[in-house]
Every structure is written in C-alpha cells, then in structure tokens.
Amino acid sequence: MAAExxxxxxxxxxxxxxxxxxxxxxxxxxxxxxxxxxxxxxAFGSLVREGRRVAATPAGAALLDRLSRSASVARARMxxxxxxxxxxxxxxxxxxxxxxxxxxxxxxxxxxxxxxxSRIFEKRGS
Numbered sequence: 001m002a003a004e005x006x007x008x009x010x011x012x013x014x015x016x017x018x019x020x021x022x023x024x025x026x027x028x029x030x031x032x033x034x035x036x037x038x039x040x041x042x043a044f045g046s047l048v049r050e051g052r053r054v055a056a057t058p059a060g061a062a063l064l065d066r067l068s069r070s071a072s073v074a075r076a077r078m079x080x081x082x083x084x085x086x087x088x089x090x091x092x093x094x095x096x097x098x099x100x101x102x103x104x105x106x107x108x109x110x111x112x113x114x115x116x117x118s119r120i121f122e123k124r125g126s
Contacts, residue, residue, distance in 0.1 A: 030083040037097055041088050048090035 033040045054060035067073045087099035110116060 026079070026083065033084050033088075037087065037100055040084070041097055044088040045090050 055064045085099060087097040089097065107113065107116070
C-alpha cells in the first residue's frame with residue numbers, strides 16, 4: 001500500500017519540516033474539492049476523457065508510458081486520492097459522487113451527532 005511505503009504520519013512529522021504555505025495550500029485544495037463536488041466531478045470527468053483521447057494517439061501513448069513510470073506522477077496521484085477522498089470517478093453515473101451520500105448515511109447512526117456537527121461548523125469558521 002502507498003501509505004505504508006511512505007511511512008507513518010509520526011515518521012514524517014519527526015523527520016521533515018513542512019512549509020506552512022504547502023500545508024495551507026493542500027488544505028485549501030481539499031476544501032475546494034469537497035465544497036464543490038459537482039464541479040469537481042465534472043472537471044475530473046472532462047480531464048479523464050481528454051486524457052484518454054490523447055493517450056489514443058501515438059504521441060499520447062508514449063507520454064502515458066513515461067508518466068506511468070514517473071515517481072512524481074505517483075506522488076501526485078497519492079495527493080489527489082487523499083485530498084479528494086477518492087470520491088470522484090470516471091465514468092460518473094451521477095453529478096454528485098456517491099461517497100458523499102454514503103458518508104451522510106453513516107452519520108445518521110452516530111449518537112452524538114449534534115456535537116459532531118457543532119465541531120464541524122466551528123472548524124469551518126476558524
């Protein structure tokens with residue numbers, strides 16, 4: 001698993017100082033992705049379709065081959081999967097990714113739902 005290969009969060013915190021602006025940018029990107037899931041799904045779908053169209057050409061196939069072996073692309077994919085919660089898929093069968101509905105349904109079973117929602121709104125306001 002990629003997370004195991006990358007090490008634990010404790011290992012990372014102990015060995016590397018992350019610039020505040022990088023951490024802030026990742027948080028803001030995740031906020032945008034999850035605040036606008038329908039737009040994100042549409043953009044993701046368009047990018048996937050365009051990527052497949054380009055990959056069908058000889059130059060695109062060569063590029064795909066190089067990119068599939070790139071460590072940077074693998075790391076970019078890890079960033080995308082973590083920040084997007086792997087919620088966006090292609091082809092999409094609906095405008096709103098089902099992972100959002102699934103998580104709301106799971107929240108229905110939480111006994112302390114009101115305190116949870118309060119924490120979420122407090123966090124968003126800070």
